Amino acid sequence: LAKTTQPISMDSYEGQEVNITCSHNNIATNDYITWYQQFPSQGPRFIIQGYKTKVTNEVASLFIPADRKSSTLSLPRVSLSDTAVYYCLVGGYSGNTPLVFGKGTRLSVIA
Amino acid sequence: DADVTQTPRNRITKTGKRIMLECSQTKGHDRMYWYRQDPGLGLRLIYYSFDVKDINKGEISDGYSVSRQAQAKFSLSLESAIPNQTALYFCATSPAPYNEQFFGPGTRLTVL
Numbered sequence: 001l002a003k004t005t006q007p008i009s010m011d012s013y014e015g016q017e018v019n020i021t022c023s024h025n026n027i028a029t030n031d032y033i034t035w036y037q038q039f040p041s042q043g044p045r046f047i048i049q050g051y052k053t054k055v056t057n058e059v060a061s062l063f064i065p066a067d068r069k070s071s072t073l074s075l076p077r078v079s080l081s082d083t084a085v086y087y088c089l090v091g092g093y094s095g096n097t098p099l100v101f102g103k104g105t106r107l108s109v110i111a
Numbered sequence: 112d113a114d115v116t117q118t119p120r121n122r123i124t125k126t127g128k129r130i131m132l133e134c135s136q137t138k139g140h141d142r143m144y145w146y147r148q149d150p151g152l153g154l155r156l157i158y159y160s161f162d163v164k165d166i167n168k169g170e171i172s173d174g175y176s177v178s179r180q181a182q183a184k185f186s187l188s189l190e191s192a193i194p195n196q197t198a199l200y201f202c203a204t205s206p207a208p209y210n211e212q213f214f215g216p217g218t219r220l221t222v223l
Contacts, residue, residue: 041199043217087154100156
């Protein structure tokens, strides 16, 4: 499984765009990049998944450069309710090996 | 009703006791997982099961065992609980063959 590296913590003010970058230098050809969000005392929740270029949904955007060795989760105009831990996972979209959660990035949104 | 349920939600026990945490799902998923979470350490995989006849050890299986009683039920047991097993435990499911996981609400276990 590809190892991922992401910042331990980030702070942001309400209304700003937040970009969290994840490094995954040894990503394999058939690996997808998936991001989860976890609020305190709750289980993680799927946010977005992508393979290359850009993916956007109602919650976030995911930017993946051509070499796929990193990815950036973009949260537009964050609010206090976006305070959470964000996990970057890399692995097969389908396969027999579970994805591995690292320590994630703790995002604190300040009023 | 929640798709993935865990019982109990909170449990306090003593060192040496046998504890079982239960997970049930109504999503019809084949794959189920057990994780533990300690403060600042993210989630670590304990065991996973890709179908009723399949059980696999995860990153930190020592001191734990599991039983997949049916497609919908996956139980985690601590045969002899010790204080460093105090943690938040999550069950998750995913639909084969995909990896997107759906998590339960968690069980907070305290071993005194």
